[in-house]
Amino acid sequence: MATEAVPGNTRENVATAIAVLKQQFGDRLQTGEAICRQHGHTLTWVPNQPPDAVVWPESTEEVQQIVKVAATHRVPLIPFGAGTSLEGHVNAPFGGISVDMSRMNRVLQVNERDLDCHVQAGVSRKQINDYLRDMGLFFPIDPGAEDATLGGMASTRASGTNAVRYGTMRENVLNLTAVMPDGSVVRTARRARKSAAGYDLTRLLIGAEGTLGIITELTVRLYGIPEVILAAVCPFKTLEGACNAVIQSIQLGLGVARMELLDEMQIYAVNNYSKTNFDECPTLFLEFHGTQVSARDQVEQFKEIALAEGAIRFDWAEKEEDRRRLWKARHDAYWAVKSTWPGHEVLATDVCVPISRLAECVVETQKDIKEHGLIAPIVGHVGDGNFHTSPVLAANDPAARAKMEGFLERLAARAISMDGTCTGEHGIGQGKMKYLKSELGSGLEVMRQIKRALDPLNIMNPGKIVALTE
Amino acid sequence: MATEAVPGNTRENVATAIAVLKQQFGDRLQTGEAICRQHGHTLTWVPNQPPDAVVWPESTEEVQQIVKVAATHRVPLIPFGAGTSLEGHVNAPFGGISVDMSRMNRVLQVNERDLDCHVQAGVSRKQINDYLRDMGLFFPIDPGAEDATLGGMASTRASGTNAVRYGTMRENVLNLTAVMPDGSVVRTARRARKSAAGYDLTRLLIGAEGTLGIITELTVRLYGIPEVILAAVCPFKTLEGACNAVIQSIQLGLGVARMELLDEMQIYAVNNYSKTNFDECPTLFLEFHGTQVSARDQVEQFKEIALAEGAIRFDWAEKEEDRRRLWKARHDAYWAVKSTWPGHEVLATDVCVPISRLAECVVETQKDIKEHGLIAPIVGHVGDGNFHTSPVLAANDPAARAKMEGFLERLAARAISMDGTCTGEHGIGQGKMKYLKSELGSGLEVMRQIKRALDPLNIMNPGKIVALTE
Numbered sequence: 001m002a003t004e005a006v007p008g009n010t011r012e013n014v015a016t017a018i019a020v021l022k023q024q025f026g027d028r029l030q031t032g033e034a035i036c037r038q039h040g041h042t043l044t045w046v047p048n049q050p051p052d053a054v055v056w057p058e059s060t061e062e063v064q065q066i067v068k069v070a071a072t073h074r075v076p077l078i079p080f081g082a083g084t085s086l087e088g089h090v091n092a093p094f095g096g097i098s099v100d101m102s103r104m105n106r107v108l109q110v111n112e113r114d115l116d117c118h119v120q121a122g123v124s125r126k127q128i129n130d131y132l133r134d135m136g137l138f139f140p141i142d143p144g145a146e147d148a149t150l151g152g153m154a155s156t157r158a159s160g161t162n163a164v165r166y167g168t169m170r171e172n173v174l175n176l177t178a179v180m181p182d183g184s185v186v187r188t189a190r191r192a193r194k195s196a197a198g199y200d201l202t203r204l205l206i207g208a209e210g211t212l213g214i215i216t217e218l219t220v221r222l223y224g225i226p227e228v229i230l231a232a233v234c235p236f237k238t239l240e241g242a243c244n245a246v247i248q249s250i251q252l253g254l255g256v257a258r259m260e261l262l263d264e265m266q267i268y269a270v271n272n273y274s275k276t277n278f279d280e281c282p283t284l285f286l287e288f289h290g291t292q293v294s295a296r297d298q299v300e301q302f303k304e305i306a307l308a309e310g311a312i313r314f315d316w317a318e319k320e321e322d323r324r325r326l327w328k329a330r331h332d333a334y335w336a337v338k339s340t341w342p343g344h345e346v347l348a349t350d351v352c353v354p355i356s357r358l359a360e361c362v363v364e365t366q367k368d369i370k371e372h373g374l375i376a377p378i379v380g381h382v383g384d385g386n387f388h389t390s391p392v393l394a395a396n397d398p399a400a401r402a403k404m405e406g407f408l409e410r411l412a413a414r415a416i417s418m419d420g421t422c423t424g425e426h427g428i429g430q431g432k433m434k435y436l437k438s439e440l441g442s443g444l445e446v447m448r449q450i451k452r453a454l455d456p457l458n459i460m461n462p463g464k465i466v467a468l469t470e
Numbered sequence: 471m472a473t474e475a476v477p478g479n480t481r482e483n484v485a486t487a488i489a490v491l492k493q494q495f496g497d498r499l500q501t502g503e504a505i506c507r508q509h510g511h512t513l514t515w516v517p518n519q520p521p522d523a524v525v526w527p528e529s530t531e532e533v534q535q536i537v538k539v540a541a542t543h544r545v546p547l548i549p550f551g552a553g554t555s556l557e558g559h560v561n562a563p564f565g566g567i568s569v570d571m572s573r574m575n576r577v578l579q580v581n582e583r584d585l586d587c588h589v590q591a592g593v594s595r596k597q598i599n600d601y602l603r604d605m606g607l608f609f610p611i612d613p614g615a616e617d618a619t620l621g622g623m624a625s626t627r628a629s630g631t632n633a634v635r636y637g638t639m640r641e642n643v644l645n646l647t648a649v650m651p652d653g654s655v656v657r658t659a660r661r662a663r664k665s666a667a668g669y670d671l672t673r674l675l676i677g678a679e680g681t682l683g684i685i686t687e688l689t690v691r692l693y694g695i696p697e698v699i700l701a702a703v704c705p706f707k708t709l710e711g712a713c714n715a716v717i718q719s720i721q722l723g724l725g726v727a728r729m730e731l732l733d734e735m736q737i738y739a740v741n742n743y744s745k746t747n748f749d750e751c752p753t754l755f756l757e758f759h760g761t762q763v764s765a766r767d768q769v770e771q772f773k774e775i776a777l778a779e780g781a782i783r784f785d786w787a788e789k790e791e792d793r794r795r796l797w798k799a800r801h802d803a804y805w806a807v808k809s810t811w812p813g814h815e816v817l818a819t820d821v822c823v824p825i826s827r828l829a830e831c832v833v834e835t836q837k838d839i840k841e842h843g844l845i846a847p848i849v850g851h852v853g854d855g856n857f858h859t860s861p862v863l864a865a866n867d868p869a870a871r872a873k874m875e876g877f878l879e880r881l882a883a884r885a886i887s888m889d890g891t892c893t894g895e896h897g898i899g900q901g902k903m904k905y906l907k908s909e910l911g912s913g914l915e916v917m918r919q920i921k922r923a924l925d926p927l928n929i930m931n932p933g934k935i936v937a938l939t940e
Contacts, residue, residue, distance in 0.1 A: 203673030453923030
């Protein structure tokens, strides 16, 4: 199988490539079993497929050297950020070398007046925000993992809770430096906010999950830390009411920064884990960014809409500690589920639908969960129509596993049937390849043409997103 | 030359393809000289290169039939929207057939709750906004030409005055339907607001200028018409002061909808044409969108910043007629130049730089204009770092032309040297191909690989963006 997918990829070739790289990288190349297994690590149930070696480059030039060796010897390369991807993105189904970007963690330049900064791909989102705080700036994209790297986030087109106001990685990367499969180094664009100069190579690499090249540096957009940040909790009688309130606030252009929906079961888990006492009903966690005047205006306007849509109450907080407690509870949603149902596996999956279909999609999913006797709390970036569910699964139970697979399949099909996508932000990796065809049809063949053209040897993270042969 | 660029493209083949299509399209295929010349029409000085025929499809299926015939007979296809592109995008350097999308002008679906609509590619921006007005919705992207089609705007990655708040076509297209060079029909994504499902084919086709496929339908984002719209005029002592005010307002996250800079010479032309009496100094035209409270808050905050940065005054208008007059004067900037220097050719070019370099880039350009005895008013989408200049040129004067070419070359080089781009929104077409290499280096080869993979016959708008052989 391996040789078919990556022609010329023999065990001998892998051994040779590792030996060549070992000479250059010394201790920065490792082949130990534990380290390799850790680099095939994945937060979902996709089985671990460790690479043959792990290498830690420190510069674009070193990545270029690695790619050239890999191309010569036909060895797969799997870029590795923080290993927090959820669909087997960092697995090595055909073996090969994991390229761990964690030592490429330098902030190269901050342009305060332009509100952008240029970093190596291994810089994490926590690191960049710590770095920027004293300048009064921040980078808004916040997928669950605090230590996710900006390169990894670009590769999976990550978003998170702030995307409804600030956009996703797609909207917040100005340019990328990448080593292409042929070893050439490409800077995809310059530092201007917009450009109409040629094909959008930046967006082509964002979301490509390392299958078209390895991102080594990137320039991202920054924002001024808002003068005022207010948070609110708003429980609703019905899930439809919560969704309607969000839709109206978007139509009004309020620009609410965060609008997160938690269903009853997720609230139950949060209360259990975070020792909070939120009403166990569909609830919005909200955040408002603005000036003294405009942030309060948003709160007033949203409150009015929410109460008209059946909000039970609207509690808002200005104190930073209250706000932090709220968002910590939200960000701990996954751990809340883990702790509430101990001794179980917890998966994480996501879909995204047009917002007008969101309530319907969540309600149907809840019905599905109930009908099949599953436990699967739901939390959603409701302003984007994107929601997550974390099914809880008896460990090492093939029957439970089969049942869960059926659920995931129905969930993806449901989202696609509503003109949505099988993943709003987690990506395709290995786990969701099977849904991509029903989602995109002939688009898949275009992706294949691009992959073949840019990576004819199929050495760049093979076996992810799109299979070259069906 | 023709046969080298488009192998198999002989006069006989072109004649055969036209005959085949004539049978199907009847009067909707024309070969008259005037019509062909009009379809090679271009608003710049790039020489007119008319196609051999023009065809008017009415559906995606008809475009598919045209592409199949063209592929069979190796005939170039040049997609044509409203013909308002500026860099020779619709020229036919190797002959071929212009595909005029003007009959594909149906609005197919408006999803009010999702704030999106699905249209055929020939729908114009004026048409869609007329259609949406009674629903309280609008589509914000506004390049100069009122009748620009959404398909054409997607193809050139258009933006305009509102981009600083609402983004460009890149951010406002949810998905595209396109006929690919092999005749397959691809819908690039579904209707969800965001997706992490595979390569970003939507963004690949946006800005590809019809060289990778023909866009036939698209789903675009809409916005609620703001509750309150206020406009303001704000003349500054210095250009730096105007730029600084804009930078600060962005850092503060005010979300001003329009921030347009006109230099002294442009104000002179506007006053002359629109019978206004603006101070002849660097001036910002501004527009604020929001609620009753938030729009006024923006005005107050901006005013304070502006006065501290040397604004001479700050006049704001709430009345719709005053606002309309202001923006009409702005949108007539090009015609103002034409009328102020009658009997001349007027070009239009644009560059875009990081906003911290904008004042410097404009001042150096003004110096260049003066030193070379040129007339070239400047107007800029200053929040994006994007500015236009409209050099005025004695008609049919080779020396003036040569002088102008030198100016354009220096302008592009200046922007690129400041880490900017040779075009922020006009696109590459034919006119700016020569700058792309110095801007993107090895990225150009990646574009070539993609072009060759998706369009191996080179029938899709050949001779634009990137030459396949150097």
